[in-house]
Amino acid sequence: MSRLKELNTPVFWAEGHPGVLDREGWTIEVSGLCKNPTTFTWQELVSMPKTIADARLTSVTRFSVKGRWGGVRVSDMLDAVKASPDVKCIRFWSIKKIYDTSIPLEIAIKEKTLLAYEFDGEYLEEDYGGPVRGFCPYLWGYKSAKSVVKIELMDRYISGFWEQRGYADDAFITAGKVRDMNQGGRVRPISDGEVINFLDE
Secondary structure (H helix, E strand, O other), rough: HHHHHHHHOOOOOOOOOOOOOOOOOOOEEEOOOEEOOOOEEEEHHHOOOOOOEEEEEEOOOEEEEEEEEEEEHHHHHHHOEEEEOOOOOEEEEEEOOEEEEEHHHHOOOOOOOEEEEOOOOOHHHHHHHOOEEEOOOOOOOOHOOOOEEEEEEEEOOOOOHHHHHHOOOOOOOOOEEEEEEOOOOOEEOOOOOOOOOOOOO
8 A cells, every 4th residue: 555545645636537557658748848849758757866855745625745755856857858948837737638737937946846756755656646747845736737748838827627617826825724644634724835834833
């Protein structure tokens, strides 16, 4: 059983669970405003420098789970394809290309924004967006697209799947209460922004 499952982390796929996916055959197409558009294979991704972000994924449905997320920094991916200075937003597409979401460049290049393939040293399973998902602890979890197959580098913002259905485009984490999955679902208050500490600590 995976660590995320042990923590009873909720499983949620807006577009429907994709079932078993082929990790070894996984590819991510990076295109748009760059000099070297590239389709990265699984083998190429895991051979790139790995970054570990000890951070929380916090859902707009009000749960938060902390662990050591491992993967490739989005900023390293942008360097690899020689992103244009005109890039303003990064658009992620999930498997089947039904789900998409975009984040601004200034968030994408932060040190903890990853294409993550690990949680606490284990490969991500499909329930939680494996083989490779976006991970952006600075924003609500709907910006951390699961099972990413395509990344577009754009000069403008386009509302994604949930944003077109009423969710905030900026996805800024707002103060309130969340269930801390690392504490058995204990309800704890948070302040605005990335969840680092709880207000009752």
